[in-house]
Amino acid sequence: LQFLYFIGTMRPHTKMIVLMCTLIFGILFLREEDCSTTLAKLNDDYDKREKAILEKGVKTLNSYLKDLPDESNEGKRGEPKHEEPKHEDPKHEEPKHEEPKHEEPKHEEPKHEEPKHEEQVESSIPGVTLAAEKKFDADMRQKWKASAGLYKDKSRHRELENVVMVTMVNNAYEKMFNNWKCQADKFGLDFLVLAFDSKAISFMGDDKTVVLPGSDTEEQIRVNTNRFNVMGCQKVDAVIKLLEIGADVIVIDADCVFKKEPVKFFKEAMQHDFYFQSNHPDCRTLDSANPDPACFLINSGFYYVTGKNKAMIELLKKARKSCYEHADVKNVSPTDGAGDQRALQRMLNNELNIPTHYYGAWDSHLKTVPAPWRQAYALNTSSLFKSASFCTHEHDQRLPKPVFHYCTLDPTIYPAGKHKGIVHDEMVAFHANHLPGGIEAKIRQLTKHRLWNGGEKCE
Numbered sequence: 001l002q003f004l005y006f007i008g009t010m011r012p013h014t015k016m017i018v019l020m021c022t023l024i025f026g027i028l029f030l031r032e033e034d035c036s037t038t039l040a041k042l043n044d045d046y047d048k049r050e051k052a053i054l055e056k057g058v059k060t061l062n063s064y065l066k067d068l069p070d071e072s073n074e075g076k077r078g079e080p081k082h083e084e085p086k087h088e089d090p091k092h093e094e095p096k097h098e099e100p101k102h103e104e105p106k107h108e109e110p111k112h113e114e115p116k117h118e119e120q121v122e123s124s125i126p127g128v129t130l131a132a133e134k135k136f137d138a139d140m141r142q143k144w145k146a147s148a149g150l151y152k153d154k155s156r157h158r159e160l161e162n163v164v165m166v167t168m169v170n171n172a173y174e175k176m177f178n179n180w181k182c183q184a185d186k187f188g189l190d191f192l193v194l195a196f197d198s199k200a201i202s203f204m205g206d207d208k209t210v211v212l213p214g215s216d217t218e219e220q221i222r223v224n225t226n227r228f229n230v231m232g233c234q235k236v237d238a239v240i241k242l243l244e245i246g247a248d249v250i251v252i253d254a255d256c257v258f259k260k261e262p263v264k265f266f267k268e269a270m271q272h273d274f275y276f277q278s279n280h281p282d283c284r285t286l287d288s289a290n291p292d293p294a295c296f297l298i299n300s301g302f303y304y305v306t307g308k309n310k311a312m313i314e315l316l317k318k319a320r321k322s323c324y325e326h327a328d329v330k331n332v333s334p335t336d337g338a339g340d341q342r343a344l345q346r347m348l349n350n351e352l353n354i355p356t357h358y359y360g361a362w363d364s365h366l367k368t369v370p371a372p373w374r375q376a377y378a379l380n381t382s383s384l385f386k387s388a389s390f391c392t393h394e395h396d397q398r399l400p401k402p403v404f405h406y407c408t409l410d411p412t413i414y415p416a417g418k419h420k421g422i423v424h425d426e427m428v429a430f431h432a433n434h435l436p437g438g439i440e441a442k443i444r445q446l447t448k449h450r451l452w453n454g455g456e457k458c459e
Helices: 002-008 012-066 071-077 130-147 171-186 198-204 226-245 263-269 310-325 340-352 438-448
Strands: 163-169 192-195 209-211 248-252 256-258 274-278 298-305 387-390 403-408 429-431
Touching: 130 163, 130 192, 130 209, 130 226, 163 171, 163 226, 171 198, 171 256, 171 438, 192 198, 198 209, 226 248, 226 298, 226 310, 226 340, 298 340, 298 429, 310 340, 340 403
Parallel strands: 163 192, 163 248, 192 209, 274 403, 387 403
Antiparallel strands: 248 298, 256 429, 274 298
16 A cells, blocks of 8 residues: 555556566566466476376386296206217328329410500601600600700800701712711811611711601602601601700701801891791892792791790691692692602791782792782781791781791802802802702812812711
8 A cells, every 4th residue: 555655645657667677577477477387387297297108117017027938947958958069089091192184285375465455645746656756755855955056166156055956868878978067077066867768877976866756767858859848747746756855956958068158147036936948049138128029939958836825836847748648749849849849838828818910920920029019918817826027026015926037048158059150259158059960060060169078977
């Protein structure tokens, strides 16, 4: 009553607050009572269920025990007998000596087993086994570095340390090689020899000679025959191997002889991806802005190619493929035919999108070539290069990369056999090629330019 009287004296809003608080506390108190009652009930139910489970388990166990047999009687009737093991003396038997039977040997027919066809990696060189190619590759890797640098004195021009000069010979070319080597020795040049037959090692020495795989050509081979064409393709094989190893390569035939110190040529060559001798007698100007189409005719017996530009290696692989595919094709023009020279020419023409019609008759069609074709040539859309530059690096900064740098050797300094207007005193090297009459004709031309020593070994 006092509590109600106290509430009655409060202001209306205060009364409401007090009543609300009283109501809330009352509800919480009742909830606590309900929870306690519920928990007690749950515990009581759990005890009852546990007791029922135990009673059921006891009944089941008693029922099982009643069904078991009486073991006390069974044990008396069925006790197992214990028997002592019998110890028998082993019988001693005399060994039987049987006469060995003589059997006739059976002669079985040898079984013919089919060879197992295991998956093999094909050689990249046509007509050559993979084992032979691996041996060739190992020989090349072992011997090229000893010849690299172009000079026997390796400290002479260190910028040339990865450049290797290779010449190709066979047994029939012994005198030509001896003459070439004498001239090279005068300038202290170093080189690697690629042999087309193993007998050639007898006069070249084994330390810097690599025998081309699949080759066994000792005699002089006529030009434009299948064998001659395949030998040219093998040259390209060897060049590609050297480029993949990491070398820059100068290819020089044994009938291309140095007359003067060639270091200027070596250094000029390194400015280009492809630097080659022109095979056309009318090649005159090397003007980069207006190149003479005659100077685009390649001589495969004297050229430089770099291994630094990977696109150049892939380009040579295209030339090699074309070379082998055309080995039996009749030569009808400088581009249509067989051999490494025409394969390299097709490579250059396809890369630069150069028309082939002006290679027809050397002395007539060249003079009628339309003026537009004398300008710079655009690259083929399928080219491995993005741009090209002829005999200059002037525009390199604005040209898309990679740039194909190519150039022709100055024909007045490095003339081929049929070049017109050869000046003896200006030449650094002379190539006695494209001369009818075989080796004898080459010797006559070399003698004329005082580049023949008689074909004997130099002291």
